[in-house]
Amino acid sequence: MEKLVFKKVKNWGPAKEALWVPEDIAGSVKALAEEANISTKTITCELLAFAIKHIEIVE
Numbered sequence: 320m321e322k323l324v325f326k327k328v329k330n331w332g333p334a335k336e337a338l339w340v341p342e343d344i345a346g347s348v349k350a351l352a353e354e355a356n357i358s359t360k361t362i363t364c365e366l367l368a369f370a371i372k373h374i375e376i377v378e
Contacts, residue, residue: 331364
């Protein structure tokens with residue numbers, strides 16, 4: 320499996336909206352945030368930004 324090397328690239332501002340995710344995903348994000356000593360908000364934004372840039376939708 321490929322690994323994502325995490326490097327914080329942006330200081331994310333305050334949230335103006337909320338996204339609801341399943342508890343298991345939220346738990347995984349919280350665990351990653353603790354391991355990386357980064358806020359849950361920051362790691363969530365970085366992961367989503369990375370995914371959006373690298374997504375390919377196929378039918």
